[in-house]
Amino acid sequence: MKNMVGKLKKIVGAEWVRTDQLSTYYHASDVMTHFGQGNLYPQNKPMAVVYPGSAPQIQGIVNLARKHDLPIYPVGGGTVLLIGSIPGKPNAGITLDFRRMQRIEVDRERMVVRAQPGATGLQVSQLVREMNLGYRPYFGGSPGTSLFVPYQVFTGQNKMAGYQDGMGINCAAGMELVLGNGEVLRTGSMAHPQAPGWPHGPGPALTYLPFFSNGGYGIVTEMEFRLFPTPREVRSLWVTFPTLRSAVKAMYNVMMKDYACGATVMGPGCWTHALYSSKHWQEGAHFVKATQDINLIGMSFRGTPAKVAFEQKACIRILEEEGGTVMPPWMVAILDGHEENAAGWQQCNSPKICGTFNGKSDSGGIFVSGGVFDSLEKLEEYMDRGMKIYQQVCRENPVFLNHPHPILRLYASCGQTYLSMGGHANAAGEVIFLVDYARQDFLPYIGAIKGKFDGLMQEIGMAPLGVGRDKRTWTECPAHFAMAKVIKKVIDPSGFLSPGVSFPLSE
Amino acid sequence: MTREELLDKALSCNRCGSCRGVSQDTVPNPSFSLQCPSGMTLLGAYEPAGLMYIARGLALGALKWDKDLADFLYSCTLCGYCEDLCSRGYRHTPSITILEELRRIIPDELKPPSLTRLAQYLCRVEGNKLSLLKAYGITDPDEEGRTDTIIFADRTIMANPSKLHEIGFILQKSGQQIGCFMNKPLPPVDTALLNAGFTGQLEECIEEIDARIETRGVKQVICYNPESLSVLLRHSNSRAEFIPITRLYSRMVAKKPHKKLKMPAVTYQDPCHLGRYAREYVAPRRVIAGLGLELKEMWRTRQDSLCCGSGGGVLFNKPALAKRYASNRWEEAKATGARLMITACPFCNINLNASKPKGLDVVDLTSLMAEAYGYKGKGVDR
Numbered sequence: 001m002k003n004m005v006g007k008l009k010k011i012v013g014a015e016w017v018r019t020d021q022l023s024t025y026y027h028a029s030d031v032m033t034h035f036g037q038g039n040l041y042p043q044n045k046p047m048a049v050v051y052p053g054s055a056p057q058i059q060g061i062v063n064l065a066r067k068h069d070l071p072i073y074p075v076g077g078g079t080v081l082l083i084g085s086i087p088g089k090p091n092a093g094i095t096l097d098f099r100r101m102q103r104i105e106v107d108r109e110r111m112v113v114r115a116q117p118g119a120t121g122l123q124v125s126q127l128v129r130e131m132n133l134g135y136r137p138y139f140g141g142s143p144g145t146s147l148f149v150p151y152q153v154f155t156g157q158n159k160m161a162g163y164q165d166g167m168g169i170n171c172a173a174g175m176e177l178v179l180g181n182g183e184v185l186r187t188g189s190m191a192h193p194q195a196p197g198w199p200h201g202p203g204p205a206l207t208y209l210p211f212f213s214n215g216g217y218g219i220v221t222e223m224e225f226r227l228f229p230t231p232r233e234v235r236s237l238w239v240t241f242p243t244l245r246s247a248v249k250a251m252y253n254v255m256m257k258d259y260a261c262g263a264t265v266m267g268p269g270c271w272t273h274a275l276y277s278s279k280h281w282q283e284g285a286h287f288v289k290a291t292q293d294i295n296l297i298g299m300s301f302r303g304t305p306a307k308v309a310f311e312q313k314a315c316i317r318i319l320e321e322e323g324g325t326v327m328p329p330w331m332v333a334i335l336d337g338h339e340e341n342a343a344g345w346q347q348c349n350s351p352k353i354c355g356t357f358n359g360k361s362d363s364g365g366i367f368v369s370g371g372v373f374d375s376l377e378k379l380e381e382y383m384d385r386g387m388k389i390y391q392q393v394c395r396e397n398p399v400f401l402n403h404p405h406p407i408l409r410l411y412a413s414c415g416q417t418y419l420s421m422g423g424h425a426n427a428a429g430e431v432i433f434l435v436d437y438a439r440q441d442f443l444p445y446i447g448a449i450k451g452k453f454d455g456l457m458q459e460i461g462m463a464p465l466g467v468g469r470d471k472r473t474w475t476e477c478p479a480h481f482a483m484a485k486v487i488k489k490v491i492d493p494s495g496f497l498s499p500g501v502s503f504p505l506s507e
Numbered sequence: 508m509t510r511e512e513l514l515d516k517a518l519s520c521n522r523c524g525s526c527r528g529v530s531q532d533t534v535p536n537p538s539f540s541l542q543c544p545s546g547m548t549l550l551g552a553y554e555p556a557g558l559m560y561i562a563r564g565l566a567l568g569a570l571k572w573d574k575d576l577a578d579f580l581y582s583c584t585l586c587g588y589c590e591d592l593c594s595r596g597y598r599h600t601p602s603i604t605i606l607e608e609l610r611r612i613i614p615d616e617l618k619p620p621s622l623t624r625l626a627q628y629l630c631r632v633e634g635n636k637l638s639l640l641k642a643y644g645i646t647d648p649d650e651e652g653r654t655d656t657i658i659f660a661d662r663t664i665m666a667n668p669s670k671l672h673e674i675g676f677i678l679q680k681s682g683q684q685i686g687c688f689m690n691k692p693l694p695p696v697d698t699a700l701l702n703a704g705f706t707g708q709l710e711e712c713i714e715e716i717d718a719r720i721e722t723r724g725v726k727q728v729i730c731y732n733p734e735s736l737s738v739l740l741r742h743s744n745s746r747a748e749f750i751p752i753t754r755l756y757s758r759m760v761a762k763k764p765h766k767k768l769k770m771p772a773v774t775y776q777d778p779c780h781l782g783r784y785a786r787e788y789v790a791p792r793r794v795i796a797g798l799g800l801e802l803k804e805m806w807r808t809r810q811d812s813l814c815c816g817s818g819g820g821v822l823f824n825k826p827a828l829a830k831r832y833a834s835n836r837w838e839e840a841k842a843t844g845a846r847l848m849i850t851a852c853p854f855c856n857i858n859l860n861a862s863k864p865k866g867l868d869v870v871d872l873t874s875l876m877a878e879a880y881g882y883k884g885k886g887v888d889r
Binding site for chain 1: 521522527528531532533534535536537538540550551552556557560561564569570571573575576579
């Protein structure tokens, strides 16, 4: 290892290779480990942390690692809230931390913004806002303030703007990728200096290939994102329903009219979605308290003031026909984060979820069980049966509901499900629970719920969320994952790129 | 603090990393998006979450003190941004409490000797020139008996005649009866004791301060040095009110006639211990406006202000690093178009002065106040 560290220092400079105990300890775990998902995202120390400063340095590192079969685990701007930013194999590899590479450039001619992997989504948004272009990037579902993920390319889709602007994958226009053999691949808008800011032309869309591979197909060194027009007017609407069924039916009706840029149906205690879009924890807490016993549709409108006003009025009429009641202005008055979110600006989300959970200084985490559906009917069934399962487990384990921490109890008592609709969205369902990771005795309850939900998902025929680490795949489609593995084998035969992250170690 | 208590506090941080960035909507340069001086300059585990991991690792037995850990710990300026941001909507991690505790429990052989010397120097009464204030009508409560308002004399003014003249002049112009323990000064505490981990010594000093101001019936204590102010605000049990001198200035410019200063646009550096620790953002800006100056704010301002780099003892322990921290701030100041940076902290002043680029300058707000009220002495350090 000493020899290897010496070689790495030659590539990046001595001060940019750290092997001290804190650096390796620090990069061994992240927010996912502490979200109560320690089993799925265990603490794995790298042998060294390397800070590359350029693409040629990354090439040098990749070539060295390949030669010595040394696993490489890249980390972008910080913690990643899906799959994690920690090594998939303990004490075996090196972590590449890209925080020396934070350059961001806006190309007004081609209407793209180019970012290095150490930049955060927030930094990109701040710069573009300052330029007042009338356009903005959209990082669909990518985690917020501190976290940017071009290296592993997040393809999430949540929040309101995402329903119209698409998933993260739809916003990327091109990328520069160092492959496992050390070659540099430039795709889409970055294939040629004059290439237009389109994600792809005729032919295979290679830009999309590395999405969710989390460094498994190569290391992204730069990425370009499309810019979207900034809406002139944005407004959100929140409507409560007596039953989940009536809310879902109302949602169908709205969808049939193609109104609203994004809408979500949420079951009782619909805090997850609320917190994803909240600007501050007070907003999230307010929302949670206001929605403990109700079914809710949240949606947003954007465009010209006239369009927004017309669509909002039309949707209220449709929703009221199914028994919906518009939430009063005082109740939504502080939901400024949702308007901001609907406008499509980068927001921090999940760290705030933790903050709201934890109240003062208690530690805690969330447990997520959810999946992707190919029909709304399946999702509705999942929501309905899932809630019953959750309630049953809670009844059988009263300690789970009677947690002494009042805030903890508040959230633990409300399983949440939602479905979403919109331009690019599939139906998605999610049930999220809280655990106190400092209290390991809570894990069996969570495990019981998780096990039942996994069974339910299989029964209904849906794809669970989560990939890699627990041997799940992107879609639970065997053919899809088999193809992904074939590609992996071709471009990374020895499997040194992020082993145990998106591609399970056993593969 | 027990190991369990330390762990409990440290576990509040789950490395979400939000405190690395600032919360304003726009910046002209991505490097102005970052906030933690050590995290943005030295990367990785130097950022706040890394420091919290020291506490977590030590409490769990996963880490052991060594020179590297000490380097991480003493590269932090204790600016307080991480804790402040965390409390605004994240996890309420008590970073400062944790960092001060780490500085207390670190083995003596790893404590930087420069910080120990500095703490002993800054918090000891020495070179006392406070009697100069008598020329401006300042009285000594030990001689006069009860005194409602006093100026707290820390080491940055106690042995600094030019600053004493400026302050004395301004206090006289305020028309307010203000005292100062001159013959036997109060222990001149500031954050140096906390930076060096001498919390026990600090408590002793604070006890003496509390007892003496209580005896003399002091109701209000004016602090020139924000680091003294923040220590007194956080640790004193006295019923007296501790206020920054900028609040006095603010009242003066609103009520007492003074000349308007003529100079190009200025920018203002919020000192961490005046801003985030003492929540004083308004008064200095009122003073600047009252003096007739055009203020061009930097992007990182008020509670999102970037530390100048001098805090936490970095200025004395790692002066080259303090300059590196300050250089990013100067870039930001330059981008506003201002040519003069105003601050209200002697340590900001020293560090920013030492690292200022050509064509830019830094000045103490007190000097500007003195100038506006007609002070002609040597103390005007612009």
